[in-house]
Amino acid sequence: MTRPPHTDAPGTSAPTPAAHPRFQLNEAIHQPVRLSILSSLAHAEKVDFGFLRDYLGLKDSNLSQHLTALEALGYITIDKLFEKKRARTWLAITPAGRAAFEEYLAVLRQIVEQPEQPPGD
Amino acid sequence: MQSLSRQAVEQLHVIERARLATVRSSADNGVILMVWGLVFLLDMAAFDLSRVTGSPLAAVVFICAFNSAVVVWRWWYARRLPIRLRRVVTNRVIFLWSWFYVALVGLGVGGWAIVIGHFPPLWFTLLGLIGASPLVLSGVRLWRQARIETTPAGYPGARE
Numbered sequence A: 001m002t003r004p005p006h007t008d009a010p011g012t013s014a015p016t017p018a019a020h021p022r023f024q025l026n027e028a029i030h031q032p033v034r035l036s037i038l039s040s041l042a043h044a045e046k047v048d049f050g051f052l053r054d055y056l057g058l059k060d061s062n063l064s065q066h067l068t069a070l071e072a073l074g075y076i077t078i079d080k081l082f083e084k085k086r087a088r089t090w091l092a093i094t095p096a097g098r099a100a101f102e103e104y105l106a107v108l109r110q111i112v113e114q115p116e117q118p119p120g121d
Numbered sequence B: 001m002q003s004l005s006r007q008a009v010e011q012l013h014v015i016e017r018a019r020l021a022t023v024r025s026s027a028d029n030g031v032i033l034m035v036w037g038l039v040f041l042l043d044m045a046a047f048d049l050s051r052v053t054g055s056p057l058a059a060v061v062f063i064c065a066f067n068s069a070v071v072v073w074r075w076w077y078a079r080r081l082p083i084r085l086r087r088v089v090t091n092r093v094i095f096l097w098s099w100f101y102v103a104l105v106g107l108g109v110g111g112w113a114i115v116i117g118h119f120p121p122l123w124f125t126l127l128g129l130i131g132a133s134p135l136v137l138s139g140v141r142l143w144r145q146a147r148i149e150t151t152p153a154g155y156p157g158a159r160e
Helices: A032-042 A049-056 A060-072 A095-113 B004-024 B031-051 B057-080 B089-115 B122-146
Strands: A047-048 A076-083 A088-095
Touching: A032 A060, A032 A095, A032 B004, A047 A049, A047 A060, A047 A076, A049 A060, A049 A088, A060 A076, A076 A095, A088 A095, A088 B122, A095 B004, B031 B057, B031 B122, B089 B122
Parallel strands: none
Antiparallel strands: A047 A088, A076 A088
16 A cells, blocks of 8 residues: 655655654545544554544545545445444554554654754754 | 644544443443342342241242343343454453352352351342442443543543
8 A cells, every 4th residue: 555645745855754743644534524533543453433423523425525635545344234233334443554554653753853944854 | 724633533433332232232331240240239138038037048049040040031131232243342341240140159158157057147149239339330330431432542532
């Protein structure tokens, strides 16, 4: 699984990957809703669709779009089951998703710990 | 414009809030441990109450019915939770507590009966309090942990 490239390259000169930790941030999970989804899934074996919908305050269709995008990247799995004649959708993070999330978390911590550089450096 | 590090800290907050929300809706929210502790306390108090009748039969009947109901409740409660955790701390606490329970009842009831021969008033309630306290305290600790957000490192007010 290759990480989607970061498109937020400032200035005219192309920065090297080692220039700043922000260039290592995974764009696919940078979006707050997707980050919250992966954060919830990272701490659980599986999570109910309804819980995420209520927690994130989204409509079913909106959440489904984010989930489909994450599933297409191979970061999550979506299982629709019938429990007592009631449809229930369970979401789980995949090893690739967990690795991407942990890498993202490490980069965030690196950014927080790294002293801020003045613009133009 | 927000600085990059501040944005990163806010994202760490988003992650932490999501983790807490997950724990609050999981079997590790502390509720099961608190209920389990109170059930044990009531079980033991029932033995003290049954001494009035001169026979422990009433307490045994009560404990069988009450504990069966609580086991059913625990199964139902865990099933309706929207989060299934990979590692459930609650189960581990109950497993470790069961050894303590065996030792407490073995020494406090069996050992005491052999050595002393009679039980002082409210003896079983006292055992119940001693036995329930680790479960209730663990439950309260988990319950609090699921509600207190940890400040990410580097953020103003963070504990370094």
